[in-house]
Amino acid sequence: MKRIWRPFKIAFCIVAAAAGGDLFLPPAATAQEEVASAIRRYKDREVSTGYYERYEVRPRRFKPLVEIPGVRQGVFPYSPSAAAVRIRHRLSDSHAGIPFYKDKTCASCHPGQTRDIHTVRGNITCRQCHGGEPIASNDFFYSPMNPIRRHAYVCAKCHPGASASFAAYVVHAPNPASPGTLETFPVLFYAFWAMVVIAVGTFLVFLPHTALWGIRELVMKKEKTKGVPTV
Amino acid sequence: MSPRSETRVRRFTPIQRLFHIFLMLTFLTQGATGLSRMYIQTGWGKNLAAVFGGYASALTVHKWIGILMICGFMLHIFYLFFTVKWNQAPHVLFGPDSLIPGPRDVKAFFQHLGWMFGIRDFPSFDRWGYWEKFDYWAVFWGMVLIGTTGLILAYPLTSTRYIPGWGLNVAFWIHRIEALLAMAHVFVIHFFIAHFRRHNFPMDRAMFEGSVDLDAVRHERPAWIRRLEDSEALDPLRVDPASTGFRIFSYLFGYAAILCGLFLLIGGLVNAPRITW
Numbered sequence: 001m002k003r004i005w006r007p008f009k010i011a012f013c014i015v016a017a018a019a020g021g022d023l024f025l026p027p028a029a030t031a032q033e034e035v036a037s038a039i040r041r042y043k044d045r046e047v048s049t050g051y052y053e054r055y056e057v058r059p060r061r062f063k064p065l066v067e068i069p070g071v072r073q074g075v076f077p078y079s080p081s082a083a084a085v086r087i088r089h090r091l092s093d094s095h096a097g098i099p100f101y102k103d104k105t106c107a108s109c110h111p112g113q114t115r116d117i118h119t120v121r122g123n124i125t126c127r128q129c130h131g132g133e134p135i136a137s138n139d140f141f142y143s144p145m146n147p148i149r150r151h152a153y154v155c156a157k158c159h160p161g162a163s164a165s166f167a168a169y170v171v172h173a174p175n176p177a178s179p180g181t182l183e184t185f186p187v188l189f190y191a192f193w194a195m196v197v198i199a200v201g202t203f204l205v206f207l208p209h210t211a212l213w214g215i216r217e218l219v220m221k222k223e224k225t226k227g228v229p230t231v
Numbered sequence: 232m233s234p235r236s237e238t239r240v241r242r243f244t245p246i247q248r249l250f251h252i253f254l255m256l257t258f259l260t261q262g263a264t265g266l267s268r269m270y271i272q273t274g275w276g277k278n279l280a281a282v283f284g285g286y287a288s289a290l291t292v293h294k295w296i297g298i299l300m301i302c303g304f305m306l307h308i309f310y311l312f313f314t315v316k317w318n319q320a321p322h323v324l325f326g327p328d329s330l331i332p333g334p335r336d337v338k339a340f341f342q343h344l345g346w347m348f349g350i351r352d353f354p355s356f357d358r359w360g361y362w363e364k365f366d367y368w369a370v371f372w373g374m375v376l377i378g379t380t381g382l383i384l385a386y387p388l389t390s391t392r393y394i395p396g397w398g399l400n401v402a403f404w405i406h407r408i409e410a411l412l413a414m415a416h417v418f419v420i421h422f423f424i425a426h427f428r429r430h431n432f433p434m435d436r437a438m439f440e441g442s443v444d445l446d447a448v449r450h451e452r453p454a455w456i457r458r459l460e461d462s463e464a465l466d467p468l469r470v471d472p473a474s475t476g477f478r479i480f481s482y483l484f485g486y487a488a489i490l491c492g493l494f495l496l497i498g499g500l501v502n503a504p505r506i507t508w
Binding site: 115120121159161162163165166167168169170173175176185187188191192195196198199202203206207209210212213214215216217218220 | 268271272286343344346347348349362365369387388391392394395396397399400401404405408409411412415416419420423424427428429430507508
């Protein structure tokens with residue numbers, strides 16, 4: 001009798017495994033693993049695209065220093081006059097060379113990064129995520145903030161099990177109403193304004209409507225209440 | 232005292248009234264817990280959160296009551312499955328007993344507007360006014376939208392397996408704006424229409440007591456009463472007025488809800504400039 005059930009058991013196992021997604025997809029990456037690339041967000045199941053940003057590959061002979069993409073590569077002198085050409089995205093110390101750095105707070109140069117839920121409501125300090133000195137750029141290969149391991153090294157500290165997709169949450173979210181968001185985060189911009197149009201439209205119709213209705217009933221003469229009597 | 236001193240007609244069944252009470256309680260809880268977290272930077276928000284045990288546990292309450300609301304919404308869908316006379320569909324779906332809006336409602340809306348300006352007669356409303364249909368579908372759509380985004384935000388580790396993490400940013404703003412719209416609509420428009428306009432002041436008893444005064448409804452919804460009389464369906468709907476005790480309780484309950492709503496509305500408006508949006 002037991003033999004009869006064996007195919008059913010096997011079939012059940014296959015179905016269960018397929019349902020779990022483990023049969024056809026790579027296993028779910030746990031929070032402590034790096035992912036191959038942050039370009040294609042593969043949720044927590046990693047399938048590499050074979051395409052990598054520079055910050056996603058271990059730096060070899062090239063120096064992860066300052067450059068103007070497409071214009072010039074190489075080392076620029078740090079000086080106040082060269083401030084405009086500093087692109088600090090790939091530095092091990094993104095604040096290197098900033099005058100009077102010790103006397104500044106994070107917010108004195110990054111005020112826009114202090115207005116999000118993590119900072120305002122969660123009372124998270126900058127250092128809790130960005131770490132101590134030197135603070136590496138997010139795109140510096142070895143940075144804990146590098147998108148290939150941010151979920152594991154930063155997010156998972158408070159959100160155990162965070163995946164790379166989870167870490168794509170925009171912590172320093174832009175103001176959804178501002179026109180600049182159309183460039184940086186168009187989906188948020190359109191979603192926000194669509195909702196605002198719905199909300200404002202509802203009130204544009206129903207506020208005057210309800211006010212007029214109330215006034216009309218208020219000023220109605222008693223004999224005219226035949227149309228609309230009082231309870 | 233004659234029991235028929237006041238002739239009343241049933242307008243809502245007990246289960247419909249229960250749905251409404253359920254919605255009132257859960258909606259106010261969600262509003263209070265949600266606003267307490269949104270306004271946690273202000274003293275008003277902190278005090279509000281303290282009612283629910285603070286910033287963290289307000290979220291716990293918010294999530295569980297949200298799940299309860301979604302369960303209630305599912306129950307309502309089931310209720311529709313069993314209540315709507317599907318064997319008469321689609322005719323029944325667009326009939327006067329249906330909450331589905333139609334061209335009639337657009338016409339009634341404009342005629343009602345005309346009546347407000349004194350240039351047209353009062354429209355002959357049927358069982359549901361266009362504003363009531365709007366309220367129903369506003370809640371329906373709001374439940375879908377707020378419920379979905381709420382679940383996405385409540386279980387971000389799971390939801391980001393199916394959507395990218397930046398979807399949480401989008402879901403957050405949709406959740407917030409839709410919730411603010413819902414609260415403002417209920418606390419301003421719905422409260423005014425159901426309680427504060429002269430016709431209903433101090434309270435429309437229909438939703439708690441389940442019945443309306445026949446004379447009053449004959450004037451406000453003449454098409455409905457005419458239809459009931461023509462089909463001889465009016466007599467089965469006649470009910471006795473509720474007891475005085477029940478009426479006192481329903482007034483207290485209704486006004487407690489109104490005070491809670493106005494507290495949230497005024498506190499939210501006054502403190503709006505003080506928070507980081």
